[in-house]
Amino acid sequence: MTDAAFPHRHLLGIQGLAPSEITSLLDLAEGYVEQNRSSDKRKNLLRGRTVINLFYENSTRTRTSFELAGKRLGADVINMQSAGSSVQKGETLIDTAMTLNAMHLDVLVVRHPDSGAVKLLSEKVNCAVINGGDGSHEHPTQALLDALTIRRRKGKLTGLNVAICGDVRHSRVARSNIYLLNAMGAHVRLIGPRTLLPSGVDRMGVEVFHDMRKGLADVDVIMMLRIQNERMSGNFIPSIREYFHFFGLDREKLGLAKPDAVIMHPGPMNRGVEIDSDVADDVERSLIRSQVEMGVAVRMACLDMLTRGLPQSEGDA
C-alpha cells in the first residue's frame, strides 16, 4: 500500500505526477527544512531501512545530498559508485538488479547516463526507486528542490514567470522543471541558441526565446543551466567566449528581469561560462546556496513518502 498523498511506488520523473502530489512532497519537505536547521537533525523514521545510492555517473553533490537525507532519517545508507565496481566490468543493469534484490534493500537511488535506464532498473527490482538523474530525461528531485526554493522565497509557484536558460537539449534538470512548473501553473520560458533547444520543445508548454534581452523581460526566476562540456557531443556552440557574450548571465542582463528576480543554478557552476561570479554570489538575488539546503530536505521527504508504502518488516536485519 502506498500513501494516499503519493500513490506511486517509485519516483522516476515529474511527468505524470499530479499537482497535489507535488504539493504533498513540498509540504513534507518544509518540515524537514526546520528539522535540518535544529541541533537535533536525526529522526528514526527509517531505522532499519537500507538505502543504496547507485551512481553510474560521477556526482558529489547529489549523492552527498541523498546520503545525508537517508542518514538524517536513520536509514543505513550505502554508496555504490560505478567506477571500479562490477558495473564497470560489464555487468548488465538487469544482473545488477538481481544482485540488489538479493540484498533486500528498501530504496534504491539511481543516477545513470542513459535516458530510461532508471525506469528499466525499476522494473526489475523489488524496492522503491528514486531517479537521481537519467541521461537527458529527468531529474525529479532537482525540480522538487527548485520548486521548494522558489516557493519559500516567492510564496507561490502559480503565475510566476520562470526563464530556463542555456543547454536545454542535454538537460534533464530542464525537462523535470518544465513538467513541474507547468503542472503548478507557472509560465515557463526557454532561452538559448537554437542548437541547444531540441526539436519539438516548443510543444511542451513553453515560450521559446533566442535573445536573453527579450526572454528575461518581466521574469521572476532565472534558472541557469550548466553548459555540460562532457555531453556536448558535437559543436553546439562555437566558443565559450561567444556563448557567454550572448547567453551568459551577468549584471547587465540581470537588469532586464524584474527588480526582485532571483537566480538559480543546479550546480556545479561554470563561472564565466553561463554565469558571472558577480551575480552568482549576490546574496540578495542568488538562491544557489538555498537550493543545496532544500535538496536535503526534499530528498528526505521523498525517502519518507516512498517508504510509507513499504512493508514494515522488510529491511530489518
Added chain:
Amino acid sequence: MGARNSSGLVAYVNARLLDPATGLDTRGALLTNGETIADVGPGLFQGGVPAGMEVVDCRGLCLAPGLVDMRVQLREPGEEHKETLKSAGEAAVAGGVTSMVCLPNTNPVIDEVATVEFVARRARKIGLAKVYPYAAATKRVEGKELAEMGMLAEAGALAFTDGIRAIRNAQVMRRALTYAATFGFLIVQHPEEPSLAEGGMMNEGELATRMGLSGIPVAAEAIMLERDMRLVAITGGRYHAAHVATAEGVEIIRKAKAKGLAVTCDTAPPYFALNELAVKDYRTFAKLSPPLRSETDRQAVVEGLKDGTIDAVASDHSPQDQDSKRVPFAVAEFGGVGLETLLPVTLDLAHNGHMSLIEALRLVTCAPSAILGLAAGRLKVGAAADLVLFDPDRGWKVNAKAFHSKSKNSPFDDRPVQGMVMRTIVDGRTVYKHDA
C-alpha cells in the same frame, strides 16, 4: 511432412488459388510433380483426382506462391547466438516465406566468392526456405573500394548492397552504380545520411525530446534519396531503396519514377503498421533502423504502397538477442525480427481496406522477385513448387516467445493479427505445417 507416394504427384484440391503475377483469384486445384508445379487452374481435377496421387484438401483456404522476403539478416556466419541459417529457415517457413535474400553484414562480410558459396551451400543443406545472398557493394562494406561484383554475381549474389550501412561517399556510390550498370546489376541502398543519423536513436521531434533521446531527422532519409536520385540520373544505374519510412522519402521515389529513372523501393511492416509511439516507455524492441516515424509518415507509406510508389514489402528481419535489447535504450541494438509476422501484418493492408488481398500478397511475392530477377513468387507451370497455404481471416495474437527464430525481438509482440500460415511447401516438399 507425410510420406509421399512413388509417383511424386501431389494434388492440392479445394483451394482458393491466388497468383498475384497474373491476377488469378479463383477456386481450383494445383498439382505438383516432384519439385515443380505441373498444373494449376480452376478446371483442374473437376472430374476428381486420379488414383495414385497424394491429395491435400485445402478446405477453401488460400494457396499462393511462397513469400519472397527481399531483406533479412541471418547472422550466420559470425553471430550464431542471435540466428543461424537453420533457425532463420525454420522461422521463414513458419511465416510462409520460401525465398529470402540475406544482407552481407555478417562476420566475415559477404564480399567474397567463398562466403557467397558458403551461405548458399549451408542453406541448400538445411533445405528449408531458399536463401539468396546479396553481396557487398564495397569491400568489407567499408564504402571505399568496389567489391568484385561480376564474380560475386557468378557465384550467386543477386544484387549489391552495403546492407545496414549507407554508401555514404557520393563518388563511391556513383562508381558502384556505373560499374553495376555494366552488367545490369542492382544496387540496394540503406537510405540514411550517416552524419545526420549518428548518435540518433529514434525519430527526431517532441517525443524524443521528452524522452531525452537523440533524434534522427526525417531529412536523413530525404537527403540520401535526393542525392542518390541524381546519381542514378547521371549513371543510368539500377537502384533500389530499402525500407522507405518517411513521407518525404515516398515523394522523392514517386517523382523519380515519374521521371523514368530505374528506381524501385520497399518498406517493412513496422513502417506501415506502427509509428514512433511504439518506443514510448523506452521499448527497445521498437528501436529500429530507420526509426519508426510519425503517424503522418506512416500514412504516407500506406499511400505509397497503394499507388505503387513502394514496390514491395520485406520483413527487414534483424535478430537481436536479449543482451542486445534488455539494456538502456541508448545502448540497445537496432532492429526487429520479422519473418514470422511478415504475412499477417502485410495482410492488414487488405483487412484495413487499403487494397485487395491479392494486391497485398503481390508485395511479398512476385513484386520483390521481379525486382531481383528471381523466378520465384508465381503459380506457374514448370516453376518450382514453392507455395504457402494460409487462412487469410484466422486471428491470432503474436507471441514472440513461440517464434522459431532464435531471437524474440519483435516490435509486434502481443499484437492481434489476422492471417495464419497453415502449410509451407518448398520444391514440392511440405516443410511446415501448422499444428491445429
